[in-house]
Amino acid sequence: MNATGWLAIAGLGPGNEALITPEVSAALAEASDVIGYIPYVARIAPREGLVLHPSDNRVELDRATLALDLAARGHKVVVVSSGDPGVFAMAAAVFEALEAGNPAWRDLDIRVLPGITAMLAASARAGAPLGHDFCAINLSDNLKPWPLIEKRLRLAAEADFAMAFYNPRSKSRPEGFARALAVLKEACGDARPVLFARAVSTPEEELRIVPLDKAEPEMADMRTMVIVGSSRTRIIERQNGPLLYTPRSAPGTLP
Amino acid sequence: MNATGWLAIAGLGPGNEALITPEVSAALAEASDVIGYIPYVARIAPREGLVLHPSDNRVELDRATLALDLAARGHKVVVVSSGDPGVFAMAAAVFEALEAGNPAWRDLDIRVLPGITAMLAASARAGAPLGHDFCAINLSDNLKPWPLIEKRLRLAAEADFAMAFYNPRSKSRPEGFARALAVLKEACGDARPVLFARAVSTPEEELRIVPLDKAEPEMADMRTMVIVGSSRTRIIERQNGPLLYTPRSAPGTLP
Numbered sequence: 001m002n003a004t005g006w007l008a009i010a011g012l013g014p015g016n017e018a019l020i021t022p023e024v025s026a027a028l029a030e031a032s033d034v035i036g037y038i039p040y041v042a043r044i045a046p047r048e049g050l051v052l053h054p055s056d057n058r059v060e061l062d063r064a065t066l067a068l069d070l071a072a073r074g075h076k077v078v079v080v081s082s083g084d085p086g087v088f089a090m091a092a093a094v095f096e097a098l099e100a101g102n103p104a105w106r107d108l109d110i111r112v113l114p115g116i117t118a119m120l121a122a123s124a125r126a127g128a129p130l131g132h133d134f135c136a137i138n139l140s141d142n143l144k145p146w147p148l149i150e151k152r153l154r155l156a157a158e159a160d161f162a163m164a165f166y167n168p169r170s171k172s173r174p175e176g177f178a179r180a181l182a183v184l185k186e187a188c189g190d191a192r193p194v195l196f197a198r199a200v201s202t203p204e205e206e207l208r209i210v211p212l213d214k215a216e217p218e219m220a221d222m223r224t225m226v227i228v229g230s231s232r233t234r235i236i237e238r239q240n241g242p243l244l245y246t247p248r249s250a251p252g253t254l255p
Numbered sequence: 256m257n258a259t260g261w262l263a264i265a266g267l268g269p270g271n272e273a274l275i276t277p278e279v280s281a282a283l284a285e286a287s288d289v290i291g292y293i294p295y296v297a298r299i300a301p302r303e304g305l306v307l308h309p310s311d312n313r314v315e316l317d318r319a320t321l322a323l324d325l326a327a328r329g330h331k332v333v334v335v336s337s338g339d340p341g342v343f344a345m346a347a348a349v350f351e352a353l354e355a356g357n358p359a360w361r362d363l364d365i366r367v368l369p370g371i372t373a374m375l376a377a378s379a380r381a382g383a384p385l386g387h388d389f390c391a392i393n394l395s396d397n398l399k400p401w402p403l404i405e406k407r408l409r410l411a412a413e414a415d416f417a418m419a420f421y422n423p424r425s426k427s428r429p430e431g432f433a434r435a436l437a438v439l440k441e442a443c444g445d446a447r448p449v450l451f452a453r454a455v456s457t458p459e460e461e462l463r464i465v466p467l468d469k470a471e472p473e474m475a476d477m478r479t480m481v482i483v484g485s486s487r488t489r490i491i492e493r494q495n496g497p498l499l500y501t502p503r504s505a506p507g508t509l510p
Contacts, residue, residue, distance in 0.1 A: 018281065021371065023273040060503075086378045088503075092386025095500040099491050106493040112379035114371045116276065123341045124367035131347025132399075133407060135390035135416060144387075144505035152388060155414040159407045161390060236354050238361040245350040248315075248343075250399035 002074030007067055007108055009091045011084040011115015012043055016201035019116045027078050027113055035067045036080035036090070044080065058142070060090065064097035068105045084117035088138045088166045119164035122197035122225040126207055127236070127243035129195060129227050132250065134162040139180055141173065149176075150183050157187035162233060162246055165226040169217065177226075178217040184228060188212055193235055193244055195227040196220055209235065209244055257329030262322055262363055264346045266339040266370015267298055271456035274371045282333050282368055290322045291335035291345070299335065313397075315345065319352035323360045339372035343393045343421045374419035377452035377480040381462055382491070382498035384450060384482050387505065389417040394435055396428065404431075405438050412442035417488060417501055420481040424472065432481075433472040439483060443467055448490055448499055450482040451475055464490065464499055 008027040013019035028034065033051045034044050041054035055063050063079065071077045081089035091112050098105050123130045135156050141149060156163050163184075169177040191211035196219045198206040208219060212228065220226055229246060236243040263282040268274035283289065288306045289299050296309035310318050318334065326332045336344035346367050353360050378385045390411050396404060411418050418439075424432040446466035451474045453461040463474060467483065475481055484501060491498040 013276075016278070018278040019276050019369070021268075021274050021276060023271070026273070084375050084379075086375060086383040086385050088386070091379075091383035092500050092503045095383055095386075095491060095498055096502055098498070099489070106491065107495070109495075110498075112383065114274070114375045114379040116369045116371070117375060120339050120341060120369045120372065124339075124346075124369040128341045128346035128350055128367065130341050130391075131343070131350075133390070133392045135388070135411075135414075136385075137388045143503050145507035148505055148507065152414045152416070155410045156390075159390075159410040159414075161407070234354070236350060236361065240362070240364075243350055243353070243365075245347050247351055248347045248398050250403055252400035252403065 002072065005071040005074040005076065005108065007071040007077045007079065007110045008113050009079045009081070009085045009094055010113040011089070011117070012040060012080050012082055013116040014083060014118055014121040014201045015199065019121065019201055021113070021115065024113050024115060030076055031078040032076045033070050034078050034080055035063055040080045040082050060093035061097050064090065064094040065101060067094060068097060068101060068108065071108050072102070072105060081115070084115045085112055086114065087117045087136065118166065118200065118225045119227065121200045122195065122227060125197060125200055126195050126209065128245040129229055129233055130162055130164065130246065131248060132162065132230060132232065132246040134164060136164045136166065138166045139176060140167040140170070141176055146176070149180065153180060153183045154187050157184065160230045162230045163228045165228070167222070168220040168224060168226045170222045177220055181215055181217060185212060190231065192229045192231060193233055194229070195244055196224055197227070198224045200225065209242055257327070260326040260329040260331065260363065262326040262332045262334065262365045263368050264334045264336070264340045264349055265368040266344070266372070267295060267335050267337055268371040269338060269373055269376035269456045270454065274376065274456055276368070276370065279368050279370060285331055286333040287331045288325050289333050289335055290318055295335045295337050315348035316352050319345065319349040320356060322349060323352060323356060323363065326363050327357070327360060336370070339370045340367055341369065342372045342391065373421065373455065373480045374482065376455045377450065377482060380452060380455055381450050381464065383500040384484055384488055385417055385419065385501065386503060387417065387485060387487065387501040389419060391419045391421065393421045394431060395422040395425070396431055401431070404435065408435060408438045409442050412439065415485045417485045418483045422477070423475040423479060423481045425477045432475055436470055436472060440467060445486065447484045447486060448488055449484070450499055451479055452482070453479045455480065464497055
């Protein structure tokens with residue numbers, strides 16, 4: 001174990017460079033190695049003395065093991081995630097590898113550097129749909145069984161949370177999001193607004209707001225964040241585009 | 256209505272300047288007026304041409320109305336929140352005032368600039384307790400009835416979400432958090448880890464992790480973020496302090 005090594009697990013935000021914190025930029029400026037999923041590593045400018053380690057999707061534990069091993073050998077390693085590393089991203093994967101791996105890794109200098117996660121970037125672009133109590137659910141069933149996802153959707157609707165959905169749809173699981181929408185239409189039983197926010201903060205950004213009963217699976221792809229309002233979520237119509245927001249108060253109290 | 260005015264509702268993050276996005280810094284550099292709760296406005300450096308408008312707690316709608324009125328008169332206005340403006344902060348209050356107020360306000364240039372919200376800053380400092388599905392609940396009952404809070408706590412426990420609690424405790428409502436902890440102890444029925452993260456990213460930062468059955472109301476104050484793990488949340492013991500994280504996978508799937 002070389003005492004000069006360290007590992008930072010950093011969030012690059014949703015895409016726009018102006019949404020990367022100075023803390024993350026400073027870590028990247030000091031790094032000897034940057035590790036991550038190909039499109040996220042592609043956001044890092046090459047420079048002398050920096051080795052980039054892009055890897056494919058679904059090899060999170062291999063990536064985490066490489067990062068821990070390099071840091072233990074004295075490298076200054078940044079693992080990059082889109083958004084925030086602690087929300088459906090690399091931080092938990094690194095800790096899984098840490099717990100199961102070489103006990104000496106536990107002495108490493110490891111930091112998690114937060115970032116602007118997709119749901120908050122999407123929410124900001126649309127207004128404030130997460131302005132009251134809400135939940136965040138990963139709709140991928142790679143790592144959890146579908147019945148658990150469905151149970152959570154039904155309980156979240158009963159709790160009247162606004163709901164932010166990560167990974168709603170991918171080419172390998174085209175049917176999951178259709179099932180999720182069917183459960184939500186039944187459980188919510190109304191026409192509350194749904195936000196489809198694609199590639200937020202990038203030149204490809206597209207926002208679309210539709211009533212839940214008109215939401216279709218094809219409105220989302222793997223770059224889309226979906227936010228389903230609570231029963232209280234409202235739209236303010238404007239000439240420069242609608243604003244979507246959830247009031248701070250709930251029935252039974254004065255606004 | 257003066258066409259040069261604009262309104263940005265911006266998040267200052269949890270306290271450390273290195274966690275303020277360049278987007279927010281740029282808006283502050285262009286602003287003519289900064290509006291917000293006293294301790295947040297105190298974080299803005301005074302400069303020639305900038306008017307600071309600090310105001311007390313619980314006057315969110317007055318503050319929002321001032322911001323909209325100044326922007327309509329041509330001012331370049333930044334409303335500042337701690338953390339992210341869309342999470343239990345000023346964005347929803349501004350949209351409530353916008354919806355109820357002068358119809359001409361709807362033509363204003365209004366942007367929400369996201370920030371690092373307290374739960375993600377706290378999560379990053381402790382590890383990755385929000386690495387799987389989670390919910391965020393404001394425990395203040397100023398704007399919602401207590402039975403709704405209790406219902407959400409019970410449903411969130413049944414859904415096995417990790418839970419992030421904003422505003423757990425204040426001088427004016429000392430008993431609410433005690434009731435919330437009692438509900439959680441009963442509903443969860445185990446010794447899952449609870450994180451008390453106070454003043455994260457500031458010189459006064461304090462982190463404490465205790466089992467749920469040992470959690471006490473006095474462990475939180477108004478500067479504390481509380482994160483209660485899911486049934487799967489784990490602790491990795493280390494010489495340089497424990498790491499708290501929730502694995503990505505749930506029972507019924509291979510890790």
